[in-house]
Amino acid sequence: MLDRTLVAKLREIVGDVYFREDKEALVAHSYDGTPMLQSLPDGVIYPKDTDQVAEIMKCLSRYRVPVVSRGSGSNLCGGTVPVQGGVVMVMHRMNRIVEVDPENLTATVQPGIVTAEFISHIESLGLFYPPDPSSMRISTIGGNIAECSGGLRGLKYGTTKDYVLGLEAVLANGEIIRTGGKLMKDVAGYDLTKLLIGSEGTLAIITEAVLKLVPPPKSKKTMLAMYKDLYGAARTVSRIIEAKIIPATLEFMDNPTIRVVDDFAKLGLPRDMEAILLIEQDGDREAVERDMESMRRICESELADRVEVAESREHAEKLLTARRSAFTALARLRPTTILEDATVPRSKIADMVLRINEIAIKHNVSIATFGHAGDGNLHPTATTDARDLDEVRRVEQAFEEIFEAAIELGGTITGEHGVGMVKAPFLEWKIGKSGIEVMRGIKQAFDPYNLLNPGKLFAKETRKRVVIDRG
Amino acid sequence: MLDRTLVAKLREIVGDVYFREDKEALVAHSYDGTPMLQSLPDGVIYPKDTDQVAEIMKCLSRYRVPVVSRGSGSNLCGGTVPVQGGVVMVMHRMNRIVEVDPENLTATVQPGIVTAEFISHIESLGLFYPPDPSSMRISTIGGNIAECSGGLRGLKYGTTKDYVLGLEAVLANGEIIRTGGKLMKDVAGYDLTKLLIGSEGTLAIITEAVLKLVPPPKSKKTMLAMYKDLYGAARTVSRIIEAKIIPATLEFMDNPTIRVVDDFAKLGLPRDMEAILLIEQDGDREAVERDMESMRRICESELADRVEVAESREHAEKLLTARRSAFTALARLRPTTILEDATVPRSKIADMVLRINEIAIKHNVSIATFGHAGDGNLHPTATTDARDLDEVRRVEQAFEEIFEAAIELGGTITGEHGVGMVKAPFLEWKIGKSGIEVMRGIKQAFDPYNLLNPGKLFAKETRKRVVIDRG
Numbered sequence: 056m057l058d059r060t061l062v063a064k065l066r067e068i069v070g071d072v073y074f075r076e077d078k079e080a081l082v083a084h085s086y087d088g089t090p091m092l093q094s095l096p097d098g099v100i101y102p103k104d105t106d107q108v109a110e111i112m113k114c115l116s117r118y119r120v121p122v123v124s125r126g127s128g129s130n131l132c133g134g135t136v137p138v139q140g141g142v143v144m145v146m147h148r149m150n151r152i153v154e155v156d157p158e159n160l161t162a163t164v165q166p167g168i169v170t171a172e173f174i175s176h177i178e179s180l181g182l183f184y185p186p187d188p189s190s191m192r193i194s195t196i197g198g199n200i201a202e203c204s205g206g207l208r209g210l211k212y213g214t215t216k217d218y219v220l221g222l223e224a225v226l227a228n229g230e231i232i233r234t235g236g237k238l239m240k241d242v243a244g245y246d247l248t249k250l251l252i253g254s255e256g257t258l259a260i261i262t263e264a265v266l267k268l269v270p271p272p273k274s275k276k277t278m279l280a281m282y283k284d285l286y287g288a289a290r291t292v293s294r295i296i297e298a299k300i301i302p303a304t305l306e307f308m309d310n311p312t313i314r315v316v317d318d319f320a321k322l323g324l325p326r327d328m329e330a331i332l333l334i335e336q337d338g339d340r341e342a343v344e345r346d347m348e349s350m351r352r353i354c355e356s357e358l359a360d361r362v363e364v365a366e367s368r369e370h371a372e373k374l375l376t377a378r379r380s381a382f383t384a385l386a387r388l389r390p391t392t393i394l395e396d397a398t399v400p401r402s403k404i405a406d407m408v409l410r411i412n413e414i415a416i417k418h419n420v421s422i423a424t425f426g427h428a429g430d431g432n433l434h435p436t437a438t439t440d441a442r443d444l445d446e447v448r449r450v451e452q453a454f455e456e457i458f459e460a461a462i463e464l465g466g467t468i469t470g471e472h473g474v475g476m477v478k479a480p481f482l483e484w485k486i487g488k489s490g491i492e493v494m495r496g497i498k499q500a501f502d503p504y505n506l507l508n509p510g511k512l513f514a515k516e517t518r519k520r521v522v523i524d525r526g
Numbered sequence: 527m528l529d530r531t532l533v534a535k536l537r538e539i540v541g542d543v544y545f546r547e548d549k550e551a552l553v554a555h556s557y558d559g560t561p562m563l564q565s566l567p568d569g570v571i572y573p574k575d576t577d578q579v580a581e582i583m584k585c586l587s588r589y590r591v592p593v594v595s596r597g598s599g600s601n602l603c604g605g606t607v608p609v610q611g612g613v614v615m616v617m618h619r620m621n622r623i624v625e626v627d628p629e630n631l632t633a634t635v636q637p638g639i640v641t642a643e644f645i646s647h648i649e650s651l652g653l654f655y656p657p658d659p660s661s662m663r664i665s666t667i668g669g670n671i672a673e674c675s676g677g678l679r680g681l682k683y684g685t686t687k688d689y690v691l692g693l694e695a696v697l698a699n700g701e702i703i704r705t706g707g708k709l710m711k712d713v714a715g716y717d718l719t720k721l722l723i724g725s726e727g728t729l730a731i732i733t734e735a736v737l738k739l740v741p742p743p744k745s746k747k748t749m750l751a752m753y754k755d756l757y758g759a760a761r762t763v764s765r766i767i768e769a770k771i772i773p774a775t776l777e778f779m780d781n782p783t784i785r786v787v788d789d790f791a792k793l794g795l796p797r798d799m800e801a802i803l804l805i806e807q808d809g810d811r812e813a814v815e816r817d818m819e820s821m822r823r824i825c826e827s828e829l830a831d832r833v834e835v836a837e838s839r840e841h842a843e844k845l846l847t848a849r850r851s852a853f854t855a856l857a858r859l860r861p862t863t864i865l866e867d868a869t870v871p872r873s874k875i876a877d878m879v880l881r882i883n884e885i886a887i888k889h890n891v892s893i894a895t896f897g898h899a900g901d902g903n904l905h906p907t908a909t910t911d912a913r914d915l916d917e918v919r920r921v922e923q924a925f926e927e928i929f930e931a932a933i934e935l936g937g938t939i940t941g942e943h944g945v946g947m948v949k950a951p952f953l954e955w956k957i958g959k960s961g962i963e964v965m966r967g968i969k970q971a972f973d974p975y976n977l978l979n980p981g982k983l984f985a986k987e988t989r990k991r992v993v994i995d996r997g
Binding site: 156158231236237239241249296299339342399401430432465473478485486487490495 | 627628629630631632652653673674676680681685687688697701702703704705707708709710711712713714715716717718720721723724725729740741742764767768770771772809810812813816869870871872873898900901902903936937938939940941942943944945949953956957958960961962964965966967968970971972983
């Protein structure tokens with residue numbers, strides 16, 4: 056329950072209708088896209104501009120009330136669950152495209168705009184914003200920045216961090232900082248822009264962003280390569296890169312994923328394949344043709360059972376949509392879907408998929424794997440039932456071993472989903488005790504009273520590393 | 527003078543020959559590429575590996591002795607001048623290419639390797655590392671990382687920060703941290719990799735880096751466009767980008783630069799031109815041809831007096847070398863050369879060049895301007911004489927107004943050279959009081975006793991902003 060004087064002040068700042076304490080609002084903001092996590096906030100606030108955010112933060116910091124800023128809450132790491140109560144700050148009213156500057160190839164946006172809406176506006180101007188997280192029809196740019204979202208085009212084009220040139224943000228104490236700008240180069244002090252990207256709302260509240268746009272590719276082609284041998288698919292990934300081709304998309308689906316996606320999307324995918332690669336190249340027509348031909352030959356020499364080039368843009372879109380629907384399709388199988396994103400060097404993709412399968416069998420759980428093979432970012436996805444406590448425990452155990460395996464293979468516990476609550480107990484496995492200490496120091500410098508999204512990134516206790524029994 | 531017990535310990539760690547206190551060593555490491563700055567260290571140490579760096583830091587932090595890590599010291603911001611004495615740590619012995627991994631397109635290197643040597647090794651393997659600071663024949667990769675160096679290919683390919691995937695670094699207390707890895711995606715906690723890049727040796731000592739490599743472009747073409755009208759050149763820059771062409775190189779030289787470069791390189795450049803653009807495109811042959819043709823047409827429609835396409839690779843190299851030699855050529859004119867790198871949004875290039883010229887006239891100083899027009903990164907360069915105190919004062923006054931003008935135009939005080947000592951008094955102009963406070967907090971978190979390159983980035987006093995009299 057919030058102090059009543061504070062509530063009166065907050066209502067004064069945003070207007071009565073934009074501060075809510077009713078049960079409906081509290082429940083609606085007690086969870087996010089992550090299964091099995093819920094915690095009620097004490098209030099929900101909807102600021103309309105940066106000045107309001109600054110005023111709100113001055114009040115909240117005076118009263119030492121935690122705040123969780125959020126867009127659509129589509130994250131999968133418990134990043135916006137208000138575990139310590141306090142106020143949830145919803146950024147949806149701040150959803151304007153402030154400016155598109157064609158001379159500097161930049162767009163200035165507020166954080167609450169939905170990613171797909173922004174992208175479609177940019178494309179209508181003949182420009183291109185590459186980051187395309189699978190959640191883009193609901194996720195916001197602000198959320199993408201907070202989590203440093205990736206997507207299907209990450210291999211060739213990079214992720215959100217590669218497209219943010221400057222930020223306006225409100226600090227815990229209500230002060231406004233501005234970093235970077237419409238500048239391709241800026242080395243004035245520490246790179247606060249990059250530090251805020253992926254900081255999951257724990258360092259500041261992002262209120263505006265200058266994004267980099269690029270010229271759109273002139274053409275694009277899509278193909279599917281289907282394998283009865285998992286290693287053939289994995290070797291194809293490595294050999295494409297070794298051949299110095301960087302495809303726009305290089306996606307992987309394993310057999311269980313192929314089956315459910317086909318049930319869902321009715322594409323007539325061959326259900327007996329061990330792996331499918333979805334490969335796209337974009338760019339100039341001649342280069343695209345040449346790269347596609349080279350990649351087709353690599354697929355065939357690695358004994359792909361079938362290679363199919365999409366004959367039209369519609370056909371290609373259908374294939375891409377199938378891949379994008381993997382999560383949704385898997386989610387239909389059972390009540391609870393837990394999707395992770397262990398990431399390894401791309402040369403270790405096959406090893407990682409095999410380890411995931413071994414681990415799933417060992418714990419008698421069902422895990423399908425798909426993901427961005429080109430950048431080693433896999434999404435092992437467990438379908439389970441939250442009410443079956445024993446099975447959930449086994450799923451969690453399996454994921455712990457999957458994180459451990461990723462680290463062993465030179466990888467990381469999260470490639471694009473963030474740490475949030477879910478992976479906080481494992482962060483030390485990746486960055487070590489000293490790394491955690493440094494990060495805690497940074498957090499302390501920005502937010503001395505731990506008011507910004509508390510309970511995320513840093514765990515009370517690091518999980519003990521298990522010795523994996525591969526017997 | 528260092529404590530004798532400490533010296534004995536340091537000698538024990540690295541061996542007698544790799545710790546020096548003789549005058550020659552001290553003087554040789556009392557300055558760097560920046561004019562008019564000098565300060566003697568108390569000792570110079572040459573570690574051979576990460577463990578030695580860690581041991582050294584444990585000793586130095588116990589004795590609270592400052593340390594300045596450096597490569598070749600080619601920076602232009604006073605970044606490696608040991609202003610508070612202490613120990614200079616020279617990284618030249620740690621100059622190995624640890625591994626090139628063609629499957630993951632990464633190279634793992636020690637910091638002391640010379641950039642051009644690294645690049646030529648990578649190119650011999652048929653791969654490409656784009657960052658190409660003009661100093662690359664002497665600068666080291668470690669120095670490039672510390673300053674986040676740019677170069678001529680920044681517009682299309684980005685700068686050093688876009689090619690560092692992971693770091694090993696030693697903290698002030700001697701602990702070793704490892705960030706990132708051979709991973710295209712990693713969002714496990716705050717992005718320490720990017721935070722260390724450009725941190726100018728003030729947060730940690732970089733001991734190893736995983737660098738991203740890319741496939742080399744298949745062909746490249748070079749052309750010069752010469753203008754009697756400065757605005758025609760500037761408009762050309764904007765119109766090329768608006769036409770959705772991102773050239774590999776888009777360099778600018780003003781009339782004073784053209785004259786000295788021609789005196790130096792004997793290229794027969796037309797000495798009556800107000801501006802020359804050096805334009806390169808690389809990529810697939812057909813795309814390069816098409817882009818070059820489009821850019822030639824834009825140059826002509828903006829009334830370029832002459833457009834010259836290099837007819838051979840040798841001719842192109844000569845033109846590029848001419849541009850790279852601008853600093854050297856200018857440095858021959860007078861005893862002291864002060865080169866800055868105010869950066870503006872690329873649409874403001876012409877405004878900025880005109881402001882620089884006005885400011886130079888007002889203060890009766892000689893400033894030539896060249897730089898990376900495509901990314902708005904200009905290098906106004908004053909030729910002066912350090913012994914003429916009155917003129918030096920006027921030069922400094924002019925640069926203050928140039929920084930102010932850059933900020934006014936939405937730019938920054940430094941695009942690729944770093945803050946160091948030289949721009950520390952101006953940092954607040956760009957990032958504000960709150961920005962400085964946050965950065966000081968980060969510094970404090972990494973280096974509580976202020977031992978790592980003290981006296982850099984943060985000024986005792988911020989320079990007062992002048993109101994520019996444009997009358």
